[in-house]
Amino acid sequence: MKTLQNLIGGIWEDSLGDTLLDVVNPATENAVARAPGGCRDDVDRAVAAAVQAQPAWAALPLAERVARISAWADVVAEHADELAELECREMGKPVGIGRTFIDGAVAGLKASAGQALSYAFEETVAHDDDGGSTRILRHPLGATAVITPWNFPVTMVLGALGPLLAAGNTVVVKPSERSPLSAVRLFELLNLPPGVVNLVLGDARAGGPLAEHEQIQLVHFTGSVEAGRKVGAGTGERLHRAVLELGGKDPVVVDAGVDPRATAAAVAFGAFINTGQICTSMERIYVHEDVADAFVEALVEAAGTYTMGDGHDEGVMMGPLVDERQRDIVRRHVSDAVERGATIRAGGVEPAGRGFFYPATVLTGVDESMLVMNEETFGPLAPVVVVPSFAAGLEWASRSRFGLAATVYTDDPDHMAAAARIPAGVVWINQWQGGGPERLYEPAGDSGMGATGAVAAYDAATRPASVHIAARLAS
Structure with a gap:
């Protein structure tokens, strides 16, 4: 079985540590590599x-x-199928879906790096009273770190690297210990100078020292709230920067007047794609009572089309959850909801056999006391609450310690304007995951801190300095 190595200064080398971890295919429960x-x-x-x-x-x-x-992005694009296959092997994502996200990430890397060409690394901001002038220069920070989660191993790395590298920083990447295969292959394809991007594998034994390292000037971290707090504490101790994108419990508000079947299909995709293992998955669904019956009927029907299986097999819509720990969370949230009075309308029964599978599941009769409405599930659950008005849906959608993203479906222009009040980094109206490369945001609440995207990513990747040139020597 292959033992993975670190990439340091352009050289692949064994770890100096004395521990090896099994990388497990969640569809078969067999180890496929050691890291x-x-x-x-x-x-x-x-x-x-x-x-x-x-x-x-x-x-x-x-x-x-x-x-x-x-x-480099062009080289990655040529190997997108291979990378998608590795992601499937290490964390279960169906190959076709993985390929779609990787293609998007490659385009995003090129777009975000290209934004450097129009970014104001140097500008004259004032001609002062003494006849002198003041310039603002934006310098690279130096060595930075990118720590990524297991659910999008390639996409999350590529999404972070563009602005950091284009601004003149170098990077140490630490992928999740659950999904290192695709990251290793991604950097085997690297054609940048040695040391510009380095790869360190491991769990918290690598992540902790990297986040706290005195020579790392910024940590770009995506992961759990608990781990994010530790990263923030470590960087804070060093007075260094952190960009943290953490958990979510993203709401959906479905207004009266929308097409319930089309909206249900869109919500099913947002709840079940990648087996619900996306930070911005739809995890709380508030539906206006006028369309609730038709919407739930269509959502239940749509859930039945999300077939489970090994992501290498054609036609599979949902692979397994990443491991038994993640399935335990989903199982616990469903059990808690049912014990408190919720009804399972679709799914909810684990298949027999190997693999960490869980079906697309729709719950009705849920309320705010249940775990499924308060804690991040990160699984294929769609809990539905019927609300008496659009205003009530917005109010309940806003009741959360999380604030990563939200989605609203409405045909009413006034309701579209009101949706912007949801305290979230991104609010999508009538299209989940909408927007282009100019989008920037900062998560609210426990979902993180630090603005990112477009110009904000370059602001985070650089340090501004003002240079004043006087017209003459002061007397």
């Missing part, structure tokens, strides 16, 4: 390589940096 558990020495070596490579990388002309990033 290092990680250690501080691995991190120190990777950070040192990033620090050493950074000045030369930053000294390259901006257009050349962007061109080299874009050229």
Whole structure:
């Protein structure tokens, strides 16, 4: 069985730690590789390589940096099928769905890196009373870190790297210990100078030292709230930056007047795609009473079309959950809801046999006392609450400690305007996951901190300095 290695300064090498972890295919429960558990020495070596490579990388002309990033993206695109197959093997995502997301991530990498060409790395902001002038220069931070989750191993790495690299920083990447296969292959395809991007494998034994490292100037972390708090504490101790995208409990509000069948199909996709293992999955559904019966009927029907199975098999819509721990959470949320009076309208019964599968499940009769309406599920559950008005749906959608994203379906222009009041980083109206590369946002509440996307990503990746040039020597 293959043992995975770290990429440090352009060289693949074994971990200096003494622990190996099994990488398990969640569809078969068989180990498919071994990965290092990680250690501080691995991190120190990777950070040192990033620090050493950074000045030369930053000294390259901006257009050349962007061109080299874009050229790497082109290589990744040529291997998208292979990367999607590896994601399926390590975390269960159906290959076709994985390919779609990877294609989007490649396009996103090229777009985000290209935004550097119009970003104001240098601008004159004032001509002062003394006849002098003031310029603002935005310098790269230096060595940075990207720590990614298991649910989108390739997409999340590519999504973070564009602005960091284009701005002149170097990076140490630590993927989740549950899904390192695709990350290793992604960086086997790397054609940037040695040390510009480094890869360290492992669990918290690598992630903790990386987040707290004194030479890491920014940590871009995507993961759980609990882990995010630790990352934020570590960077805060060093007075370094953190961009944290954490958990979500994203609401959906379905207004009267919409097409209930079309809306139910859209909600099913937002709740069940990737087996519900997306930070912005639809996890709380508030439906106006005027369309509730037709909507629920159509949602139950749609849930039945999300076939489970090994993601390598054609026609499979949902792969397994990533592991037994994740399935336990889903199981617990359903059991708690049923014990408190909810009704299972679709799914809810685990299939026999191997693999961490759970079916697309629709719950009605849920209320705010239930775990499924308060804690992040990260699984294929669609809990539905019937509300008496659009205003009530907005109010209940806004009652959460999370604030990552929200989706609203309405044909009423006034209701569209009111939807913007939901306290979330992103509000989608009539199209889940809508928007282009210019989108920027900052999560609210326990969903994270630090603005990202478009110009905000470059603001986070650079340090502003003002340079004032006087017209004459002051007397």
